[in-house]
Amino acid sequence: MRQKRFKLHWLDYVIAAVVIAFAAVIWFRISGALNYKWQWDRIPNYILRWDADDGRWYANLLLQGLINTIRIALYSSVLALVLGTVLGIARTANNLAIRMLARTYLEVLRNIPPVVVVFIFFFFLSEQLISALNMESWARGIARQDDIAVWEFFFGDMRRFPSLISGVIVLALFESAFVGEIVRAGIQSVGRGQREAARSIGMTWVDEMRFIVLPQALRRVLPPMSNQFISLVKDSSIISLISVQELTYKTVELVASTRMIFEAWITTACLYFILCFGLSLLFRRLETSAPKH
Template identity: 70%
Template sequence: MPSFITKLRWLDWLILVILTGIVGYVVIRVEGTLNYEWRWELIPDYILRYREDRGEWFANLLLQGLFATIRISIYAGILALIFGTVLGIARVSENLTIRLLARTYLELLRNIPPVVIIFIFFFFLSQQLIDALNLNSWSRSIARSDSAPVWEFFFGEMRRFPSLVSGVLVLAMFEAAFVGEIVRAGIQSVPKGQREAARAIGMSRYQEMRFIVMPIALRKVVPPMANQFISLIKDTSIISLISVQELTYKTVELVASTRLIFEAWITTAGFYFVLCFGLSMLFRRLEKSP
């Protein structure tokens, strides 16, 4: 018997029974009041499906959306980390103008609803950049080339590459505000004695930040940074509003075409939970490791 089961007390079992009863009640109400017919047997085909004409398995709507969500999260997380670190350093700069510019950016993004930010960045930044770089023509040419499978492994369907770029840029610019505050807090948590010691041995401001402050600060910000990355994964659902075809967007498509309302959204919620909970457990293990 697993160890966590033996640790459960009577109150834990009572809570589990109550939760089970609530779930059962909701299911009964859905079937009775809404006259809803559950069709769970159809969901697996929209995750992974076998094509008899080609004799191979292929990722269907939900799995395509999950892969897109993972790609967007990774690329947006990297950009947010880079830009957020720059913002965090700028927040503690000795130059007043740099500090004010960084704080203005952070305060604006942290105090405006995410949906509004998403649309502002999409129309005034990412879309303008895509048009300026002519990414639409470039991605279509890549999609017709022999190297298309390699590109698709990293970026998905290349004809939708501009949409991916839009989603990554918008999400990265939004999340960078929160990363910047985490980095700023980490820098300010470094004891003054460390900085004074660096200056005493003749280090410049740049050397002090590079060799003393940032290494200490980055170790302290790992836990909140991990939590922010998990939040970023959940925030990818917002960019479905600008037609980025990640998991939430694909779920909306599935519901519209099949009317599998509860089955589709419960499955999507399960995907998000497994992904975020799995990363949470991984980060927790990494924090405990020496």
């Protein structure tokens, strides 16, 4: 098949010109009216820092925050997928009590502002769980060891491990509500005739879900699940409010110490865009290469 050639319409040029003009007005407004002195030359040093003593490059504030954001997004997505799948199955269960409990959880989380949910989960669940498991003492013990390269690769600074886990738990519990609805829709999209046929040959409910329903449902929900993962990456900025040191939190630190307000936040926006746009291209590639049947 021939690849379609994209031709620019006159309206595309108009929109591009408007965007450029808007950016130029903002730029001159900041430089002139606010008498703001741009310091873009300092930004690269806050991404990668050269250590003359060791003779090597180190990740500085912004790159540290970006790496932590990626860690939190990966771990939260796995936990949210597990919890969301359980919730989605519970939403389609035969037992009325299980269905109502799952629906209550989903409806409450989907209709409360994310900031409120983050604080509720952090103070009433995440902090209590970390204290009960004595994670802070365990993490400090790991941090005192000499060979902790593997631990730092997966979790970063082990002294901040409880904060990282708090963020992962809070974000996963919030996002699991949306994943649960996606899984529920996927399960209900499987034809009733297939489920009846499974029961007619003596399959139990567990076998029916395991061998018939879930394989088809999870394949069908891949596109919305991909979009939800990208939303999770963006939503991870919310947990900076509970002092989880991801990209947004590190940017606030950078602004507070350098007063480079616009440079820091524009760079952070670009980093989020690169990460999310790269993920969208990856998921689009996976969707097109996946078998249709």
